[in-house]
Amino acid sequence: MSDAKAPLRPKRKMQLVDFLIQFRWILVIFFVLPFSFLYYFSIYLGDVKSERKSYEQRQKEHDENVKEVVKRLGERDASKDGLVCTGRPPWVVVGMRNVDYKRARHFEVDLSKFRNILEIDKERMIARVEPLVNMGQISRVTVPMNLSLAVLAELDDLTVGGLINGFGIEGSSHIFGLFSDTVVSLEVVLADGRVVRATKDNEYSDLFYAIPWSQGTLGLLVSAEIKLIPVKEYVRLTYKPVTGNLKELAQAYADTFAPRDGDQDNPSKVPEMVEGMIYSPTEGVMMTGRYASKQEAKQRGNVINNYGWWFKPWFYQHAQTALKRGEFVEYIPTRDYYHRHTRSLYWEGKLILPFGDQFWFRFLLGWLMPPKIALLKATQSEAIRNYYHDHHVIQDLLVPLYKVGDCLEWVHREMEVYPIWLCPHRIYKLPVKPMIYPEPGFEAHRRQGDTEYAQMYTDIGVYYVPGAVLRGEPFDGAEKCRQLELWLIENHGFQAQYAVTELTEKNFWRMFDNTLYEQCRKKYKAIGTFMSAYYKSKKGRKTEKEVQEAEQEKAEQETPEVDE
Ligand SMILES: NC(=O)C1=CN([C@@H]2O[C@H](COP(=O)(O)OP(=O)(O)OC[C@H]3O[C@@H](n4cnc5c(N)ncnc54)[C@H](OP(=O)(O)O)[C@@H]3O)[C@@H](O)[C@H]2O)C=CC1
Numbered sequence: 001m002s003d004a005k006a007p008l009r010p011k012r013k014m015q016l017v018d019f020l021i022q023f024r025w026i027l028v029i030f031f032v033l034p035f036s037f038l039y040y041f042s043i044y045l046g047d048v049k050s051e052r053k054s055y056e057q058r059q060k061e062h063d064e065n066v067k068e069v070v071k072r073l074g075e076r077d078a079s080k081d082g083l084v085c086t087g088r089p090p091w092v093v094v095g096m097r098n099v100d101y102k103r104a105r106h107f108e109v110d111l112s113k114f115r116n117i118l119e120i121d122k123e124r125m126i127a128r129v130e131p132l133v134n135m136g137q138i139s140r141v142t143v144p145m146n147l148s149l150a151v152l153a154e155l156d157d158l159t160v161g162g163l164i165n166g167f168g169i170e171g172s173s174h175i176f177g178l179f180s181d182t183v184v185s186l187e188v189v190l191a192d193g194r195v196v197r198a199t200k201d202n203e204y205s206d207l208f209y210a211i212p213w214s215q216g217t218l219g220l221l222v223s224a225e226i227k228l229i230p231v232k233e234y235v236r237l238t239y240k241p242v243t244g245n246l247k248e249l250a251q252a253y254a255d256t257f258a259p260r261d262g263d264q265d266n267p268s269k270v271p272e273m274v275e276g277m278i279y280s281p282t283e284g285v286m287m288t289g290r291y292a293s294k295q296e297a298k299q300r301g302n303v304i305n306n307y308g309w310w311f312k313p314w315f316y317q318h319a320q321t322a323l324k325r326g327e328f329v330e331y332i333p334t335r336d337y338y339h340r341h342t343r344s345l346y347w348e349g350k351l352i353l354p355f356g357d358q359f360w361f362r363f364l365l366g367w368l369m370p371p372k373i374a375l376l377k378a379t380q381s382e383a384i385r386n387y388y389h390d391h392h393v394i395q396d397l398l399v400p401l402y403k404v405g406d407c408l409e410w411v412h413r414e415m416e417v418y419p420i421w422l423c424p425h426r427i428y429k430l431p432v433k434p435m436i437y438p439e440p441g442f443e444a445h446r447r448q449g450d451t452e453y454a455q456m457y458t459d460i461g462v463y464y465v466p467g468a469v470l471r472g473e474p475f476d477g478a479e480k481c482r483q484l485e486l487w488l489i490e491n492h493g494f495q496a497q498y499a500v501t502e503l504t505e506k507n508f509w510r511m512f513d514n515t516l517y518e519q520c521r522k523k524y525k526a527i528g529t530f531m532s533a534y535y536k537s538k539k540g541r542k543t544e545k546e547v548q549e550a551e552q553e554k555a556e557q558e559t560p561e562v563d564e
């Protein structure tokens with residue numbers, strides 16, 4: 001249809017919030033960035049202080065702190081205090097939810113002292129860490145030892161506790177699964193004050209499988225043992241441009257890491273890291289990586305990109321150059337590779353600081369980047385917060401690999417958001433059915449990427465301003481989010497819970513399976529002590545009355561059956 005014949009699209013009236021977004025950079029440059037720097041620096045000093053203590057000392061402090069958690073839980077008077085959650089303030093957490101349950105009546109348990117790496121066991125290849133250890137902190141310690149968490153989520157601020165009780169993913173998840181799949185044991189304080197260690201094959205194995213995605217509603221995690229893998233100093237990264245329609249881009253993406261002959265466990269056919277970026281409905285760049293030694297990286301003719309330098313171009317833009325240059329290869333220091341999206345907050349940094357990607361800014365102030373998410377949230381005002389719900393999209397959609405093309409088409413039609421992030425991950429077939437699980441009978445189809453024991457999924461990361469909003473047209477973020485969630489339910493997909501949800505309780509439990517979760521809620525006496533996972537996800541301010549009603553309703557519906 002020619003432009004002349006195209007129906008006139010209604011325009012949205014400019015509102016005050018549009019100006020707040022447009023000029024947010026002023027607050028960010030003069031306030032958020034300097035304070036972020038100080039904030040990061042103080043955290044760094046804390047990490048250094050922690051690292052100077054011996055493992056024995058850290059363990060001793062850990063044991064004392066666990067006792068305090070137990071004591072604090074014991075102080076709760078169920079008849080008058082609210083339900084329990086961690087003491088992390090709503091603005092500090094990385095996610096996009098309003099976390100309104102922490103603005104209503106609740107009973108806080110302070111876990112802020114749990115920020116130590118308790119042990120790096122090179123023999124067992126395990127890191128034992130406390131829940132507030134973050135990704136930046138752990139990679140700083142392990143990478144110089146040529147070790148890494150098997151799945152190292154890339155934003156520095158993400159915490160072990162949040163990634164286990166929520167979800168975590170990285171470019172190695174097509175091999176190792178989600179962050180929680182790499183966990184070996186969990187030390188949990190239960191509602192009745194018992195401290196238990198749950199593993200996949202001990203008496204608490206049900207709890208072990210129920211905790212991922214439960215959002216801290218089964219118990220308080222006080223430490224975790226997580227699998228380590230050997231790594232090398234560099235990552236040899238190949239950037240491959242692809243063109244075609246969205247289905248063709250999805251197929252090209254699958255072909256980068258899922259051999260068509262089904263040989264998914266063959267390391268010579270499957271790269272160690274994978275990610276895809278879709279820049280438009282017809283263009284994408286697929287990146288595959290392998291660990292490489294310093295010796296290999298420094299060989300003549302190889303290009304080394306020390307990506308950690310503050311003045312380097314933002315990663316998603318650097319990758320995009322492959323569309324013009326053609327396929328290229330470079331060696332990136334391993335830690336720089338892990339945190340490649342941190343400085344630009346994927347591409348969300350572009351909206352917050354429109355000139356943050358410019359050469360002059362990167363050189364002058366790039367070292368102050370990124371603005372700390374906590375400070376962005378603390379200064380964003382209700383209007384900006386609502387803008388991100390109504391006129392913006394920040395969602396991660398976990399969909400079966402063979403449905404990526406369909407999902408991309410849906411997102412294009414309904415949201416038109418670019419770039420889009422693609423990251424494959426396994427969902428394992430387990431002895432029990434946790435909150436997320438593969439499609440029943442997936443093994444029979446032998447689809448690309450699947451094995452007998454796991455179905456290949458993909459995290460489709462949709463972050464940025466939708467096309468309609470960029471053109472000044474109306475966009476109903478809440479309605480689109482609702483439609484997207486229904487699409488996911490119909491297609492056996494899952495939505496990352498750090499994002500805003502419009503799901504009703506019934507639909508929430510259509511998306512996630514609650515059988516094991518509810519069994520554990522009863523068995524471990526979480527009902528009446530911890531909130532429900534849906535209640536934590538539910539959007540909207542929770543008034544005192546609502547909280548009381550929800551508690552009452554739960555207490556009546558789910559009188560704990562003691563299941564010893
Ligand atoms: N690459 C990736 O994988 C990325 C992941 N994310 C998302 O960000 C979230 C992590 O953000 P982060 O700020 O670290 O975590 P949060 O503090 O937001 O925690 C997430 C949930 O886990 C619960 N939780 C956290 N620690 C504990 C604990 N020790 N015991 C019991 N429950 C706990 C919280 O409970 P409570 O509500 O009581 O505080 C909360 O419901 C993840 O859920 C993840 O999905 C975001 C970006 C990238």
Ligand SMILES: C=C(/C=C/[C@@H](C)[C@H]1CC[C@H]2C3=CC=C4C[C@@H](O)CC[C@]4(C)[C@H]3CC[C@]12C)C(C)C
Pocket residue numbers: 094095096169345346348373376377380384388394396459461463496
């Ligand atoms: C889940 C993944 C990556 C997600 C990121 C793109 C988003 C995670 C948290 C997001 C943000 C949190 C809070 C913000 C404050 C607002 O005032 C501005 C936006 C933002 C900075 C927002 C930006 C996107 C996130 C960083 C993956 C990779 C699985």
